[in-house]
Amino acid sequence: MRLHTGGEEIAPQHTPATLGPPEYAISTRDLAKSYPGPKGTTTHAVSGLDLDVHRGETFAFLGPNGAGKSTTIAMLCALARPTAGHATVAGADVRTQPHQVRQRVGMLFQQSALDPDLTPEQNLRIHARLYGLRRAHVHRRTAEVLEVAGLTDRRSSPVRTLSGGMRRRLEIARQLLHAPGVLFLDEPTTGLDPHARAQIWDHLYALRERNGSTLFITTHQLDEAANCDRVAIIDRGRLVAQGAPGALKAAIGDDRVLLRTDQDERAHRVVHRMVPRGHSVTRQTDGICLRLPDGSSWIPRLCATLESHGIAVRAASATPPTLDDVFFHHTGRSIHGTQHGGGR
Numbered sequence: 001m002r003l004h005t006g007g008e009e010i011a012p013q014h015t016p017a018t019l020g021p022p023e024y025a026i027s028t029r030d031l032a033k034s035y036p037g038p039k040g041t042t043t044h045a046v047s048g049l050d051l052d053v054h055r056g057e058t059f060a061f062l063g064p065n066g067a068g069k070s071t072t073i074a075m076l077c078a079l080a081r082p083t084a085g086h087a088t089v090a091g092a093d094v095r096t097q098p099h100q101v102r103q104r105v106g107m108l109f110q111q112s113a114l115d116p117d118l119t120p121e122q123n124l125r126i127h128a129r130l131y132g133l134r135r136a137h138v139h140r141r142t143a144e145v146l147e148v149a150g151l152t153d154r155r156s157s158p159v160r161t162l163s164g165g166m167r168r169r170l171e172i173a174r175q176l177l178h179a180p181g182v183l184f185l186d187e188p189t190t191g192l193d194p195h196a197r198a199q200i201w202d203h204l205y206a207l208r209e210r211n212g213s214t215l216f217i218t219t220h221q222l223d224e225a226a227n228c229d230r231v232a233i234i235d236r237g238r239l240v241a242q243g244a245p246g247a248l249k250a251a252i253g254d255d256r257v258l259l260r261t262d263q264d265e266r267a268h269r270v271v272h273r274m275v276p277r278g279h280s281v282t283r284q285t286d287g288i289c290l291r292l293p294d295g296s297s298w299i300p301r302l303c304a305t306l307e308s309h310g311i312a313v314r315a316a317s318a319t320p321p322t323l324d325d326v327f328f329h330h331t332g333r334s335i336h337g338t339q340h341g342g343g344r
């Protein structure tokens, strides 16, 4: 993921009455950013984005590659200018008060900005000075954030000797030095093994509990988004859905029914005829997938009909909707790229 510092002219501004109330950590209305595309075209990286993130919330920003996540973060951190719309972050307007926004947020980039030959303590001190922290505070804040990151005992080891998870915690610690009100994390667990991923999440939850930090986290990991307080799903620059993961899943209702048979092609045709219009039936590499309300009640009927056609059912399961099903429901695609293949 890249961050961009766009340089386009921006429209005249005023703060619209429709922006969320000041208790929101982040509020956007009609936020948009376009880039000049190839051959005179325009790429609408983000369009008409309305987001409200409460203070102290862990908020996931979920979307496939190229959906507009980095562009949104860049605008919210006042690193890229919106082409249109409004946004306030930690009480400051990204257009008219970009300096205040940058003072009040922390931003974890995907690319490491640590010097591997220096120790955690040295890296933090350099960052603190670059950030203009008063000398008297640097020592205390460095010790505090090292403690929060669980790295006090490694404070004098060269960074190159730390594990991937430790380095990521150190990157997060760096962003906490100036005690930001909102912390943006761009895919914070990318490249980490499952154990280190889990540790980073424990660390983020602890930050939320301890400091009441607002965490805005981009991800394409469905399980990570599902563990956040609320999630916004973005696709092709537009907001698809926003809400608590449970509520988003409950709103679509349909379960996912998976059938594995000895003749999937024939089974697909049979099943297709049984299911009412408007419900999806797709062939996947691992069987036939249906999206239906109360999926488990369909299984005996589906199996009996298939067997009456001489098709053996090897496995059948019904699972409640996931955030991928929410994405599919709104876009007709899986977040990881599977097209709606032959469904209804």
Ligand SMILES: Nc1ncnc2c1ncn2[C@@H]1O[C@H](COP(=O)(O)OP(=O)(O)OP(=O)(O)O)[C@@H](O)[C@H]1O
Residues within 6 Å of the ligand: 001, 002, 004, 035, 036, 037, 043, 044, 045, 063, 064, 065, 066, 067, 068, 069, 070, 071, 072
């Ligand atoms: N500086 C730029 N100039 C032109 N087009 C850009 C620029 N930055 C991003 N884009 C385009 O804007 C769209 C959104 O890109 P963005 O990087 O915000 O998506 P993303 O969701 O962060 O993707 P990924 O998860 O792959 O990093 C893409 O079509 C991208 O090609």
